[in-house]
Amino acid sequence: MTQPFTILLVEDDTLVRDAVIELLRQHGFVTLVAEDGYAAIRLLMEHRVDLLFTDIVMPGITGFELARQAKLMRPELRVLYMTGHAEQEKGGLRYGKLLLKPLRANEILSEICQALGG
Numbered sequence: 423m424t425q426p427f428t429i430l431l432v433e434d435d436t437l438v439r440d441a442v443i444e445l446l447r448q449h450g451f452v453t454l455v456a457e458d459g460y461a462a463i464r465l466l467m468e469h470r471v472d473l474l475f476t477d478i479v480m481p482g483i484t485g486f487e488l489a490r491q492a493k494l495m496r497p498e499l500r501v502l503y504m505t506g507h508a509e510q511e512k513g514g515l516r517y518g519k520l521l522l523k524p525l526r527a528n529e530i531l532s533e534i535c536q537a538l539g540g
Contacts, residue, residue, distance in 0.1 A: 427538050428452040428469065432462040432476040432488060433504075438523070442475070445527050451534075459483035459491075466492055471499060473537055478505040478520075489517045500537045 429451050433439040439455065446453045454469055456462035459482050465471070474492050478485035489501045501518030504525060521533060 426450050426452050427472040428454065429473045429475055429534065430454045430456065430462055430465055430469075430471045432456045432459060432474070432480070432485065434458060434477060434480045438477075438525070442525065442530065445530060446534075449531060459485070459488035462488055463491060463495075466495055466499075471496070473500045473502065473534060474518075475502045475504070475534070478503050479507050493517055502533055502537055 429446055431439065431442055431446065431453055432455075433442065434457050439457070443453055443455060454465050454471065456465055458480055459476075462474070462476070466474075474489060476485040476488055483491075485503050485505075489503070492499055492501070503518055503520045504523060505520065506523035518537065519533060521529060
């Protein structure tokens with residue numbers, strides 16, 4: 423029996439975070455949650471994670487920097503970014519695809535499945 427995929431969701435906006443958590447858990451993903459990049463790095467050190475799904479604009483370190491550090495720790499880690507700031511699109515997308523807010527459930531699920539190889 424295969425284990426469900428584990429997604430680390432990193433989002434500082436409570437409303438977005440709660441909605442995405444619910445969506446992911448309803449679809450059978452194990453979901454770890456961090457409010458910022460520093461907490462996300464701690465979770466990456468403690469848990470097996472298949473996909474990092476991170477906001478770009480956050481207090482502390484950006485999603486781009488988080489992804490860079492995460493890939494150094496776990497080169498096999500897959501990454502998806504999200505942002506409500508379209509101007510942030512440039513400059514850091516070398517590790518994954520960008521989803522623009524407002525997020526749509528079908529888009530999130532489609533991109534996650536694609537990133538995870540399914």
